[in-house]
Amino acid sequence: MMQPRILVVDDEPQIQRFLRPALTAAGFDVETASTVAEAKRLAATRAPALIVLDLGLPDGDGKDVIETVRAFSAVPIIVLSARDQEVEKIAALDLGANDYVEKPFGIGELLARIRVALRQADSAPVTAGKRAFGSIELDIEHRRITVGGEEVHLTPKEFDLFCLLAANADRVVTHRHALTAIWGAAHQDDVQYLRVVVGQLRGKLERDPKAPTHLLSEPGVGYRLVE
Template sequence: MTKVLVVDDEPQIVRALRINLSARGYDVSTAGTGQEALQVAAAAKPDVVVLDLGLPDIDGTTVIEGLRGWTRVPIIVLSARTDSGDKVSALDAGADDYVTKPFGMDELLARLRAAVRRASTAPTDGEEAVVVTAAFTVDLAAKKVLKDGAEVHLTPTEWGVLELLVRNRGKLVGQKQLLQEVWGPSYASETHYLRVYLAQLRRKLEPQPSRPRHLLTEAGMGYRFEA
């Protein structure tokens, strides 16, 4: 059973999500503050977190950063904040998706399923499982990246982007394809997601992030991985 942690200080939203998620077979935990969210996440180890940014004690972005210190669990932000700066800040902190209030329950459920699916996708049989570059090693089977002998912490969405590029190494992967395969069909025009996540991957993996050798941009078209 997939475990979902809902973090929101609005009782009516928590109640609606608990009813809808439970009816679809999810195991639901809830928290009304950021500190409680971090405690419940550590104890319950959810498979996905649905998180409001406007919490009464600490900002939701701080909660994301706290979670990312130890877990790759998918995080879907559910917030009334519509400013693009808030969205980018949440994504930059490690969130995997951003849904604005008011929201449609069917859409949220679809995004939740997609986030869980991305986090649990297994590599295709017959593919080269380990790809080695001069700077880092990608293990597609173990879903890990090693750099200088140590594992690099990637969020599920960062891994999704990297995995798609590595599986198509040497080939141009278009912006639309990346967005649709990693985030879903409704994200085909959200190119700012790609800029944020490629910048994060380069900071974590490239020896010189401003002069990438492996995660390359094809201006106006897409991205390419070169080993």
């Protein structure tokens, strides 16, 4: 039986060192991120069952992660933060967080809240781990893409970008959003990076890369993946 994957987003190494073995011992597969950009990318590409999220991150506010993730996923989000002001809690919950645990915290309480959130998620409708876009089939869990039943090899950046577009299917993903999520905030204006990888994806996935039917451009804005 596959272990539920938990994404821990916290820039404090001691928190990551404490939570990883504790969550692993409790039967979870653990991934970690320490920035807003990395959290957005992993949330879009690694299909976590739950996210434990700190709000104070070096490249921005964790609430931005909540807002972005809620645009494409109902994955449970538990905020784990030293910010104890009521206004911060309300803002995080209003944006879509499921729960809020203050630091310092007890691992027993956190695990109990995780179990509750996962039970609630299990009782709600879930989206299948596979998505089809014409003859293109994406299997996020196994990091696999096929075209017409034949597996296609993608580079890590190509796969992550396709997953990001798939998570926002039929919605425009802006250049800046994609660049920040895949390459990091330092490259948010390097549109050429994006053009190159989109061109590579079209060459591998589209029947006619010069007249794409799935990976569409929104000139001057971004890209959209249509089903």
